[in-house]
Amino acid sequence: MAEKKEQVKPLAPAAHRINIHDEEAAVPLEFATGRHGKCIKCCGCSAAVLLILATMIIILMFTILRVKDPVLEMNSVKIDGLSLLYRNAAGFHPGLNLTFAADVSIKNPNVASFKFDNTTTFVYYDGAVVGEVKSPGGQARARRTLGMNVTIDVAVDKVLEVGRFKSDFDAGIFPLSTYTRISGKVRITDMIKRSVVVKMNCTMNVNMSSQGVQDRICRRRVSL
Numbered sequence: 091m092a093e094k095k096e097q098v099k100p101l102a103p104a105a106h107r108i109n110i111h112d113e114e115a116a117v118p119l120e121f122a123t124g125r126h127g128k129c130i131k132c133c134g135c136s137a138a139v140l141l142i143l144a145t146m147i148i149i150l151m152f153t154i155l156r157v158k159d160p161v162l163e164m165n166s167v168k169i170d171g172l173s174l175l176y177r178n179a180a181g182f183h184p185g186l187n188l189t190f191a192a193d194v195s196i197k198n199p200n201v202a203s204f205k206f207d208n209t210t211t212f213v214y215y216d217g218a219v220v221g222e223v224k225s226p227g228g229q230a231r232a233r234r235t236l237g238m239n240v241t242i243d244v245a246v247d248k249v250l251e252v253g254r255f256k257s258d259f260d261a262g263i264f265p266l267s268t269y270t271r272i273s274g275k276v277r278i279t280d281m282i283k284r285s286v287v288v289k290m291n292c293t294m295n296v297n298m299s300s301q302g303v304q305d306r307i308c309r310r311r312v313s314l
């Protein structure tokens with residue numbers, strides 16, 4: 091047993107020596123830890139800071155910088171020239187228009203501006219397009235609401251052509267619908283951008299006796 095211990099003892103330093111030999115390259119490093127400990131701490135700090143920055147950037151990308159859908163709204167509609175429809179009974183000049191003035195707004199909830207190029211609004215009467223207008227593009231600034239007045243000329247002739255005109259005329263109520271489509275782009279950075287198409291479909295009743303619009307219901311849809 092004692093012999094074995096004595097045999098083991100010389101081996102241990104040998105093994106230790108071998109270890110030291112193996113880690114010869116590591117020894118100066120261990121010295122270095124003593125001398126340049128600050129540097130290694132620094133590296134650790136830098137890594138931690140980088141990690142925190144990366145995490146913050148990812149959080150920003152997915153929360154604050156997340157591209158949100160612009161919201162299209164129709165605040166009011168006014169129709170001029172409804173009396174032309176009454177005059178029709180006594181005969182009117184063809185080519186007259188009803189003028190739709192719709193106050194439309196685009197609410198941009200993004201931290202970047204929403205640039206849009208094409209705005210198209212249609213007016214439907216019993217499924218038929220009686221009016222159409224293309225408005226020029228624009229820009230809704232970050233976290234702002236852009237107001238737009240869309241004016242659409244609706245040809246009285248076209249309204250008269252619609253099959254149900256007579257019965258609606260007698261009832262004094264015209265059910266109309268409008269459809270607005272805006273296509274554009276929200277660009278936060280080159281990496282974070284999205285093409286957005288905002289659509290709004292409104293139905294309303296035009297009351298002949300009050301010359302106004304009532305029962306307005308709008309549905310919004312957004313697609314990429």
Ligand SMILES: *[C@@H]1O[C@H](CO)[C@@H](O)[C@H](O)[C@H]1NC(C)=O
Pocket residue numbers: 185186187243244245
């Ligand atoms: C009716 O609208 C059309 C299309 O916008 C226009 O060309 C025409 O001049 C208008 N007619 C009248 C009488 O304003």
Ligand SMILES: *[C@@H]1O[C@H](CO)[C@@H](O)[C@H](O)[C@H]1NC(C)=O
Pocket residue numbers: 207208273
């Ligand atoms: C905008 O309208 C023009 C002309 O109607 C068309 O050529 C173009 O493709 C439209 N752009 C978009 C993004 O829909």
Ligand SMILES: *[C@@H]1O[C@H](CO)[C@@H](O)[C@H](O)[C@H]1NC(C)=O
Pocket residue numbers: 193237238239
């Ligand atoms: C739209 O029209 C309304 C009423 O005519 C006016 O108060 C508003 O300032 C107009 N908005 C824009 C953006 O021209």
Ligand SMILES: *[C@@H]1O[C@H](CO)[C@@H](O)[C@H](O)[C@H]1NC(C)=O
Pocket residue numbers: 267269291292
């Ligand atoms: C607008 O919505 C109504 C009711 O949901 C629908 O009947 C109509 O086809 C829609 N029009 C367009 C242009 O999407």
Ligand SMILES: *[C@@H]1O[C@H](CO)[C@@H](O)[C@H](O)[C@H]1NC(C)=O
Pocket residue numbers: 263297298299300304
């Ligand atoms: C149309 O407007 C008149 C006057 O404001 C009102 O008395 C009538 O109830 C309205 N018609 C309908 C169908 O709502």
